[in-house]
Amino acid sequence: MKKRLFLLFVIAAGLVLLSGCKVSGRPLPQGLEEETVLEQGREVVSLLNGGSWQEVYDLLRADARETSSPEAIQSYMEERLSKAGAYKSEEEAMATGQKIKDTGEEYGTAVFYCKHEKKNLMYRVAYSTDMELMGIQVTVR
Numbered sequence: 001m002k003k004r005l006f007l008l009f010v011i012a013a014g015l016v017l018l019s020g021c022k023v024s025g026r027p028l029p030q031g032l033e034e035e036t037v038l039e040q041g042r043e044v045v046s047l048l049n050g051g052s053w054q055e056v057y058d059l060l061r062a063d064a065r066e067t068s069s070p071e072a073i074q075s076y077m078e079e080r081l082s083k084a085g086a087y088k089s090e091e092e093a094m095a096t097g098q099k100i101k102d103t104g105e106e107y108g109t110a111v112f113y114c115k116h117e118k119k120n121l122m123y124r125v126a127y128s129t130d131m132e133l134m135g136i137q138v139t140v141r
Helices: 002-015 034-049 053-059 070-084
Strands: 087-099 106-116 121-128 133-140
Touching: 034 053, 034 070, 034 087, 034 106, 034 121, 034 133, 053 070, 053 133, 070 133
Parallel strands: none
Antiparallel strands: 087 106, 106 121, 121 133
């Protein structure tokens, strides 16, 4: 299971090659709309904070599901939430475009800076140009 967890988030980290705490936005790929990316990303953040691991897993596109599981998502999130505490509010949000170097595939990422009880978290939720969930990354800020 740890291998699956690692693989899911290696993919997410590879997809979301963003450095630092703040993200400078690049334009979203053609066909993606900022409001849609942010709205769908907020739904994923809500599901993650609500413990709906299976629902998040079901949203992943096929290649991401191959390297993950609901249990891997649960383990990943529980580790972060144990440090950050309960979700309080969204502080800032943006959508940015990205490209996978190896394949050239473009995608959009919804980035949310959220306040939690103990620490703040940054959520990165990556979507293909077909609005399929490619991966998630959550970091303690």
